[in-house]
Amino acid sequence: MAGVPPGPDAAVPPGPAANGGTLPETGGPSGARAAAARFAPALLGLALGLLALGPALGPGFVLRYDMVFVPDPPPVGPGEGFPRAVPSDLVVALLAQAVPAQAVQKAALLGIFVLAASGAAALVPSRRLGPRLAAAAFYAWNAYLAQRLLLGQWALLLGVAGLPWAVRAAAAHAFRGGSGRSAGAVRRTGRTPGTTETPETPGALGASETWRARAAWPVRLAVALLPAAVGGFQAMLVSALAVLPVAATARGPAGHPPPAGPSGADPGEPPGVPETDRRPGEAGGRWRGGPAVRRAGGAAAVVVLLSLPWLVPALGSRAVTDPAGVRAFAARADGPFGTVGSLLTLGGIWNSDAGVPGQGTWWSAGVRLALAAVAVWGFAGTRAGRAAPYRAGLATAAAAGLGVALAGAFAPGALGGLIAWWPGFGPLRDGQLYLAPFALLQAVGLGCAVERWNSRAVAAVAAAVPVLVLPTFALGAFGRLAAVDYPDEWRRVQAIVNADPAPGALLSLPWGAHRAFGWNGHRVILDPATKMFRRRVLWNDALLVGLPGGGRLRVAPEDPATAGVDAALRAGPGAREAALARLGVRYVLTRAGDDTFRDAATVFTGPEIRLLRLDEGL
Amino acid sequence: MRVLLALAIGAILAVGASVAVVNVGSPTPEPPNRPLYNYGTR
Numbered sequence: 001m002a003g004v005p006p007g008p009d010a011a012v013p014p015g016p017a018a019n020g021g022t023l024p025e026t027g028g029p030s031g032a033r034a035a036a037a038r039f040a041p042a043l044l045g046l047a048l049g050l051l052a053l054g055p056a057l058g059p060g061f062v063l064r065y066d067m068v069f070v071p072d073p074p075p076v077g078p079g080e081g082f083p084r085a086v087p088s089d090l091v092v093a094l095l096a097q098a099v100p101a102q103a104v105q106k107a108a109l110l111g112i113f114v115l116a117a118s119g120a121a122a123l124v125p126s127r128r129l130g131p132r133l134a135a136a137a138f139y140a141w142n143a144y145l146a147q148r149l150l151l152g153q154w155a156l157l158l159g160v161a162g163l164p165w166a167v168r169a170a171a172a173h174a175f176r177g178g179s180g181r182s183a184g185a186v187r188r189t190g191r192t193p194g195t196t197e198t199p200e201t202p203g204a205l206g207a208s209e210t211w212r213a214r215a216a217w218p219v220r221l222a223v224a225l226l227p228a229a230v231g232g233f234q235a236m237l238v239s240a241l242a243v244l245p246v247a248a249t250a251r252g253p254a255g256h257p258p259p260a261g262p263s264g265a266d267p268g269e270p271p272g273v274p275e276t277d278r279r280p281g282e283a284g285g286r287w288r289g290g291p292a293v294r295r296a297g298g299a300a301a302v303v304v305l306l307s308l309p310w311l312v313p314a315l316g317s318r319a320v321t322d323p324a325g326v327r328a329f330a331a332r333a334d335g336p337f338g339t340v341g342s343l344l345t346l347g348g349i350w351n352s353d354a355g356v357p358g359q360g361t362w363w364s365a366g367v368r369l370a371l372a373a374v375a376v377w378g379f380a381g382t383r384a385g386r387a388a389p390y391r392a393g394l395a396t397a398a399a400a401g402l403g404v405a406l407a408g409a410f411a412p413g414a415l416g417g418l419i420a421w422w423p424g425f426g427p428l429r430d431g432q433l434y435l436a437p438f439a440l441l442q443a444v445g446l447g448c449a450v451e452r453w454n455s456r457a458v459a460a461v462a463a464a465v466p467v468l469v470l471p472t473f474a475l476g477a478f479g480r481l482a483a484v485d486y487p488d489e490w491r492r493v494q495a496i497v498n499a500d501p502a503p504g505a506l507l508s509l510p511w512g513a514h515r516a517f518g519w520n521g522h523r524v525i526l527d528p529a530t531k532m533f534r535r536r537v538l539w540n541d542a543l544l545v546g547l548p549g550g551g552r553l554r555v556a557p558e559d560p561a562t563a564g565v566d567a568a569l570r571a572g573p574g575a576r577e578a579a580l581a582r583l584g585v586r587y588v589l590t591r592a593g594d595d596t597f598r599d600a601a602t603v604f605t606g607p608e609i610r611l612l613r614l615d616e617g618l
Numbered sequence: 619m620r621v622l623l624a625l626a627i628g629a630i631l632a633v634g635a636s637v638a639v640v641n642v643g644s645p646t647p648e649p650p651n652r653p654l655y656n657y658g659t660r
Contacts (some may be wrong), residue, residue, distance in 0.1 A: 357642040363634050457621040461628040468628070471635035472642045 041136040045117025054475035060483035067152030074534040081559035082319040087309040088155040119164030124447035130459020135447030144346040151354040159228030159235020169224035171250040171390035229306035246393030247299035321426030322556035323416035328545040329430040330408035335365035375442035378449025401434035489606030504586025505536040
């Protein structure tokens with residue numbers, strides 16, 4: 001490779017994640033090139049993140065829909081409602097003890113792009129850089145990621161970004177499952193070319209190495225799932241959708257060493273060797289029920305363990321789920337090809353305000369549909385001899401996710417019935433979010449398609465195509481994401497309330513969940529008061545969703561405390577304050593011009609907000 | 619041949635992307651002030 005410029009199609013040694021960090025230290029010009037190529041997908045992800053976030057990386061907070069970061073967030077536990085921001089808010093609050101909260105936010109947002117791009121590249125069954133970069137670009141720049149980011153679901157995207165790594169970790173088990181071999185051990189021993197009896201056959205490893213290999217798999221899977229664990233329930237559910245089938249169906253070579261290539265492909269194997277041409281014991285292992293169930297069980301145990309931070313509060317909460325949410329959050333057509341076409345192009349999010357500008361045009365939708373077709377073709381056409389071990393599992397997860405998204409749109413009654421029967425099915429109502437495995441499938445498929453052409457020019461174009469077909473995601477989707485500062489009055493109210501040692505909740509008014517402040521460019525955000533204070537914050541978590549005909553759909557609140565506050569607010573003048581005080585309310589944060597509470601003491605009044613205290617004895 | 623095809627596709631997509639960027643980036647009337655409650659519209 002010396003003397004050959006590292007073009008986009010240059011063959012590269014597997015990255016650190018691909019070989020478990022067992023590569024020798026690089027040195028000299030060729031080593032530097034190899035190192036550059038190794039980190040190229042991550043650098044591409046960083047570049048795409050900088051391009052996509054643009055103005056959002058300036059000083060201040062990025063506030064849009066569910067993405068609400070506040071200065072000096074207090075480390076508090078989950079409230080009474082469904083634990084939607086658990087443990088993500090707590091992790092942010094703890095990190096904000098060391099660095100400013102806005103720096104934590106920007107690091108998280110950029111990390112999503114870096115993690116997604118590097119992970120998708122690591123899954124592509126190719127040692128060439130070009131196909132890996134194409135997959136990296138696709139997974140870090142697509143309609144799904146853009147729309148979810150514009151809906152502010154950064155915590156979900158943590159899991160989506162870590163999904164390729166989780167899939168990779170789940171599939172790695174297959175290479176050890178049958179014989180208990182350790183990938184690291186095999187790399188240490190190497191393979192004897194031209195023989196089927198290799199030094200790393202099962203008998204070649206000691207019992208301690210076998211034990212270590214089996215013990216290391218859940219640890220490796222847990223580490224790969226950490227971003228999703230931080231993200232919370234949506235991130236973990238999306239990860240589980242992919243990890244469980246991959247763990248169950250990953251087929252590794254029986255009597256064959258695990259892969260050292262970036263995708264799991266054996267680098268010593270010539271490309272395109274048909275499975276039937278292989279020597280006995282060299283081809284992919286047969287699916288076996290017992291080990292598959294054991295692997296899936298192990299993966300499920302890891303998923304459940306990492307889900308405990310939100311699972312325990314969810315099971316213990318009295319939160320309810322309104323089946324009307326199925327209609328409100330069902331996938332919708334955001335382009336000329338209907339709901340199905342939108343979902344195939346990884347769009348179709350329920351909220352029309354979360355669309356990427358210009359994505360609904362015939363041109364944008366058409367080229368993205370064509371790209372999706374090429375990507376699926378590339379994934380489907382991967383030859384069995386070079387198939388990645390996660391292939392069947394990822395295909396299953398993608399189909400299941402697409403099915404969930406379609407169910408909300410075309411069979412809302414069935415989904416609503418499930419939710420009415422058990423609120424635990426509530427997370428299925430926003431079905432489009434389960435397209436994440438399908439997005440990963442398309443990313444890997446695009447890499448596979450590029451690999452087939454074996455051309456530097458094709459690879460270079462393919463790496464740019466994801467941006468070219470959705471160019472308006474750039475620069476914060478042309479201003480839809482931007483950094484702003486909280487007005488000083490918010491900081492002062494936060495300081496007053498958090499300095500008060502007296503117990504009592506804070507009631508946030510107006511009695512609705514979302515705000516559209518002028519200082520935030522009228523972008524809709526979840527009420528920031530829900531995350532600012534050390535004490536319990538009572539807010540109305542009912543959702544009002546506009547319908548195409550001009551009507552509004554109301555999704556009932558999940559927090560059972562909402563009904564009591566609702567009744568207290570409906571009490572007549574004079575009785576209102578006493579009713580709220582009986583509910584344990586100490587502070588009311590409302591609009592500056594709100595004079596509803598005449599018996600309450602005004603603690604602070606600013607241009608926009610007013611803080612009242614319901615003194616004892618009301 | 620493959621190189622030419624790839625370059626042609628890339629050029630076409632670049633032109634389309636440029637048009638899309640110009641369309642979205644061109645000035646538009648200021649949107650009306652939104653109400654305080656607005657979760658989104660389907």
